[in-house]
Amino acid sequence: MPKALITGITGQDGSYLADLLIAKGYEVHGLKRRSSSFNTDRVDHLYVDAHQAGARFFLHYADLTDASSLARCLMSIQPDEIYNLGAQSHVKVSFDIPEYTADVAGLGAVRLLEAVHRAGLHCRYYQASSSEMFGSIPPPQSETSPFHPRSPYACAKVFAHQITVNYRESYGQHASCGILFNHESPRRGETFVTRKITRSVARIKLGLEDTLYLGNLDAQRDWGFAGDYVEAMWIMLQQDVPGDYAIGTGESHSVREFAVAAFSHAGLDWRDHVKIDPRYYRPAEVAALRADASRARRELGWEPRIDFSGLVKMMVDADIEALEHSLQGGVQAVARRSAEH
Ligand code: NAP
Numbered sequence: 460m461p462k463a464l465i466t467g468i469t470g471q472d473g474s475y476l477a478d479l480l481i482a483k484g485y486e487v488h489g490l491k492r493r494s495s496s497f498n499t500d501r502v503d504h505l506y507v508d509a510h511q512a513g514a515r516f517f518l519h520y521a522d523l524t525d526a527s528s529l530a531r532c533l534m535s536i537q538p539d540e541i542y543n544l545g546a547q548s549h550v551k552v553s554f555d556i557p558e559y560t561a562d563v564a565g566l567g568a569v570r571l572l573e574a575v576h577r578a579g580l581h582c583r584y585y586q587a588s589s590s591e592m593f594g595s596i597p598p599p600q601s602e603t604s605p606f607h608p609r610s611p612y613a614c615a616k617v618f619a620h621q622i623t624v625n626y627r628e629s630y631g632q633h634a635s636c637g638i639l640f641n642h643e644s645p646r647r648g649e650t651f652v653t654r655k656i657t658r659s660v661a662r663i664k665l666g667l668e669d670t671l672y673l674g675n676l677d678a679q680r681d682w683g684f685a686g687d688y689v690e691a692m693w694i695m696l697q698q699d700v701p702g703d704y705a706i707g708t709g710e711s712h713s714v715r716e717f718a719v720a721a722f723s724h725a726g727l728d729w730r731d732h733v734k735i736d737p738r739y740y741r742p743a744e745v746a747a748l749r750a751d752a753s754r755a756r757r758e759l760g761w762e763p764r765i766d767f768s769g770l771v772k773m774m775v776d777a778d779i780e781a782l783e784h785s786l787q788g789g790v791q792a793v794a795r796r797s798a799e800h
């Protein structure tokens with residue numbers, strides 16, 4: 460049974476990748492951070508008591524800023540494949556905490572690669588690189604486009620990308636970088652723009668709020684579905700020869716277009732609800748990202764299945780359903796409490 464280690468397993472991509480690898484028969488190990496509240500919501504459905512025979516899903520406390528915790532996990536798990544997805548992944552937040560972002564998203568990668576190298580492990584390694592690294596380079600962008608990072612996050616990701624290439628070239632590690640364009644889902648973090656919009660659409664639709672404040676509506680992104688993108692990660696590590704691949708749909712839309720589509724899917728007019736708050740502008744913006752994923756199509760046979768409108772509908776429907784469910788739960792809880800008194 461192949462063994463995989465996923466950093467960032469509690470995040471959006473980590474959770475979809477864990478679903479995929481469990482379905483493929485892997486034993487899956489994930490690193491989680493110590494937190495004062497539960498932070499495993501996205502993978503709780505995979506949890507089985509480790510004492511149970513046949514358990515194939517395990518979580519370990521570790522942190523990408525703590526090299527000794529990484530070395531300890533590697534030695535005890537001895538994975539066949541490592542997926543380094545852990546990061547402080549919010550671009551705007553990276554301007555507020557640049558040093559920490561560089562530590563986790565940049566140095567975290569070299570800590571992991573060095574631990575693999577020093578331990579003499581012959582495992583395959585995936586690095587979560589980002590289209591954000593292209594920054595101000597005009598679209599379409601591919602794995603051969605230059606980088607011009609525009610945020611501390613993107614600078615950290617460029618370092619992690621280049622050090623992964625360096626370990627591959629220096630030590631022959633089977634290390635690949637997926638340069639992924641934006642990918643979203645109902646599990647997307649609530650402060651990224653797509654989920655911020657679809658959550659707000661649900662709250663407006665159900666009468667809980669009236670206004671959504673956004674920043675730059677003109678930015679263009681190539682948005683795909685996270686479930687499709689984790690398949691690309693896995694396929695990369697199944698290749699005989701490691702390499703770097705741009706992964707995206709090849710189509711881009713503005714933030715405004717996303718908002719229009721999301722509100723209209725819920726039967727609302729976005730103009731009645733969206734206001735601009737300059738607080739959400741960034742010190743330096745990435746204007747337009749659109750993938751040229753022809754290498755991935757040609758060499759990996761990878762294609763996205765969900766298109767832009769399918770993605771918007773999936774996210775809006777999921778947020779409305781989740782909110783209805785939680786409101787229903789709230790009503791039941793209130794009814795229960797009133798019955799007690
Ligand atoms: P995400 O939802 O923000 O998840 C990030 C994960 O990293 C979480 O599990 C988080 O743990 C973990 N993490 C944060 N700081 C850490 C630390 N110090 N040590 C160990 N783990 C830490 O991000 P995502 O959307 O799944 O993205 C996965 C990766 O792909 C990230 O590296 C991101 O930068 C990159 N990427 C994402 C996209 C995209 O559009 N989604 C595109 C290109 C590249 P907690 O749950 O405890 O916070």
Ligand code: GDD
Nearest residue numbers: 548550589590591640641650651652653673674675678739
């Ligand atoms: N978050 C946010 N909130 N973004 C807003 C808002 C807002 O209220 N209003 C407008 N935007 C614009 C941002 O300025 C940006 O141009 C665009 O919406 C997308 O922002 P995010 O959803 O925060 O994503 P991102 O493109 O900055 O970064 C994501 O994609 C990268 C890949 O290109 C993250 O997932 C990164 O981790 C990832 O590497």
